[in-house]
Amino acid sequence: SQTIHQWPATLVQPVGSPLSLECTVEGTSNPNLYWYRQAAGRGLQLLFYSVGIGQISSEVPQNLSASRPQDRQFILSSKKLLLSDSGFYLCAWTHRGQGADTGELFFGEGSRLTVL
Amino acid sequence: QQPVQSPQAVILREGEDAVINCSSSKALYSVHWYRQKHGEAPVFLMILLKGGEQKGHEKISASFNEKKQQSSLYLTASQLSYSGTYFCGTSNNAGNMLTFGGGTRLMVKP
Numbered sequence: 001s002q003t004i005h006q007w008p009a010t011l012v013q014p015v016g017s018p019l020s021l022e023c024t025v026e027g028t029s030n031p032n033l034y035w036y037r038q039a040a041g042r043g044l045q046l047l048f049y050s051v052g053i054g055q056i057s058s059e060v061p062q063n064l065s066a067s068r069p070q071d072r073q074f075i076l077s078s079k080k081l082l083l084s085d086s087g088f089y090l091c092a093w094t095h096r097g098q099g100a101d102t103g104e105l106f107f108g109e110g111s112r113l114t115v116l
Numbered sequence: 117q118q119p120v121q122s123p124q125a126v127i128l129r130e131g132e133d134a135v136i137n138c139s140s141s142k143a144l145y146s147v148h149w150y151r152q153k154h155g156e157a158p159v160f161l162m163i164l165l166k167g168g169e170q171k172g173h174e175k176i177s178a179s180f181n182e183k184k185q186q187s188s189l190y191l192t193a194s195q196l197s198y199s200g201t202y203f204c205g206t207s208n209n210a211g212n213m214l215t216f217g218g219g220t221r222l223m224v225k226p
């Protein structure tokens with residue numbers, strides 16, 4: 001069966017510090033991978049998606065970046081965090097051949113980031 | 117463009133019914149429904165594709181009205197476990213990314 005893991009689950013970072021959130025998927029090959037952000041009490045905002053190793057598409061310009069160094073690994077990074085980066089970050093995947101428009105999104109447990 | 121969900125919040129007693137609407141300003145290709153418990157990841161409920169279909173999942177079903185550019189989620193005989201925030205995600209064309217609505221907070225009380 002397929003599983004998705006994110007870490008860390010919770011982190012508190014000062015403004016200006018770097019960020020690295022990691023996501024791995026197991027039990028499937030060539031998944032489409034996504035990073036979403038959810039501000040408190042708000043909906044899900046797509047940040048990045050990837051259809052393959054090294055292929056990253058950005059939906060929202062900001063001080064965050066994403067990388068996919070391996071087929072089932074997706075990393076969200078920042079060199080300098082802003083207060084507005086606080087939120088609940090969710091990694092998700094869909095089966096290869098199924099985009100987010102027709103495929104079920106399988107979400108990770110989420111990483112709650114507080115920037116102080 | 118973000119779909120609009122209504123109502124924003126609803127409180128029910130166990131056994132009561134609820135309807136959550138999701139409206140788009142553009143033609144819809146697909147509509148997804150997810151439920152999220154507080155502090156947890158969203159969980160998939162169902163997908164509806166262009167064609168005006170209706171789907172059911174136990175006591176939770178949904179309809180897709182292409183003409184109205186709207187989808188509705190129906191929760192019948194609600195249970196305590198139905199509490200959470202319901203999100204719709206819409207795609208306006210094949211291959212487009214989903215855009216999620218702001219969510220509807222549902223609370224079911226004993």
